[in-house]
Amino acid sequence: MIIELLSTKQVIIRIAAIIASAEFLIMLVLRIVPFEMNAIAEAVLDVMLLATLSTPAVYLWVIKPFVNARDDALGQISHLAFTDALTQLANRRHVLKHLERVLASSVRHKIFGALLVIDLDGFKRVNDDFGHDAGDAVLVEIATRFRSSIRTEDVAGRMGGDEFVVMVDHLDVDEPQAKDKSLRIAEKLINLANRPFDFNGHVLHVGASIGICLLGSERLDAVEALNKADMAMYRAKKSGKGCAVLYDKSWE
Numbered sequence: 001m002i003i004e005l006l007s008t009k010q011v012i013i014r015i016a017a018i019i020a021s022a023e024f025l026i027m028l029v030l031r032i033v034p035f036e037m038n039a040i041a042e043a044v045l046d047v048m049l050l051a052t053l054s055t056p057a058v059y060l061w062v063i064k065p066f067v068n069a070r071d072d073a074l075g076q077i078s079h080l081a082f083t084d085a086l087t088q089l090a091n092r093r094h095v096l097k098h099l100e101r102v103l104a105s106s107v108r109h110k111i112f113g114a115l116l117v118i119d120l121d122g123f124k125r126v127n128d129d130f131g132h133d134a135g136d137a138v139l140v141e142i143a144t145r146f147r148s149s150i151r152t153e154d155v156a157g158r159m160g161g162d163e164f165v166v167m168v169d170h171l172d173v174d175e176p177q178a179k180d181k182s183l184r185i186a187e188k189l190i191n192l193a194n195r196p197f198d199f200n201g202h203v204l205h206v207g208a209s210i211g212i213c214l215l216g217s218e219r220l221d222a223v224e225a226l227n228k229a230d231m232a233m234y235r236a237k238k239s240g241k242g243c244a245v246l247y248d249k250s251w252e
């Protein structure tokens with residue numbers, strides 16, 4: 001989105017045009033209408049009419065476009081600060097912020113949520129064989145597939161490189177059920193990553209290894225939850241890739 005800000009020159013020209021037109025109108029009316037007024041009364045009336053006529057015009061033609069452009073710019077800055085530029089998913093900062101919210105809500109409502117850390121398998125080969133643009137296209141397509149497969153209240157993010165996360169709120173009140181549901185979500189994401197990608201007529205393949213940290217069973221902060229999900233993801237990589245592993249307290 002391109003934001004059109006009024007330049008200083010435009011602001012001055014617009015205000016001058018408004019005042020000149022209003023003043024011309026007032027002078028015309030004062031000359032036509034046969035009022036008998038002394039110079040001071042005429043000057044006072046002139047100033048009052050000028051202020052009354054020009055204020056709404058200055059607001060509509062100068063201040064309102066400026067305020068709208070400022071609001072658009074602030075919206076865009078906030079979007080850029082919390083969005084991954086390549087995939088348009090939540091970036092690391094947004095993920096940490098949202099994860100804190102999901103963690104607090106899981107504990108408060110005693111409903112389990114889940115954090116899934118997804119690392120692509122064999123992604124480097126795509127870059128090496130078909131170039132960085134092909135790798136970028138795969139990342140963008142993965143993001144599209146993940147985004148369209150999760151519920152609107154869940155959030156997908158990219159932590160950097162070929163690592164993604166999905167944060168799922170309100171899975172289940174029952175821990176075994178929540179674990180089961182999170183594993184089923186992971187399976188769906190793995191299947192989405194396994195589907196071939198088309199890049200300029202080439203068929204590309206990657207996979208995904210997923211680590212899951214169930215949220216709500218203990219008080220964690222976002223970084224701790226990410227570390228646990230990461231730990232589980234490395235176990236998934238070690239056990240042959242293309243699978244999901246749930247973090248287990250007994251590992252500590």
Ligand SMILES: Nc1nc2c(ncn2[C@@H]2O[C@H](COP(=O)(O)OP(=O)(O)OP(=O)(O)O)[C@@H](O)[C@H]2O)c(=O)[nH]1
Nearest residue numbers: 119120121122123124125127132135136160161162
């Ligand atoms: N195209 C592209 N490549 C990136 C980007 N960020 C990181 N990479 C590359 O992604 C690769 C990630 O490395 P790895 O995770 O070891 O690759 P992998 O083949 O998936 O390895 P495994 O996870 O062991 O399967 C590196 O080659 C990085 O240079 C990016 O924004 N675009």
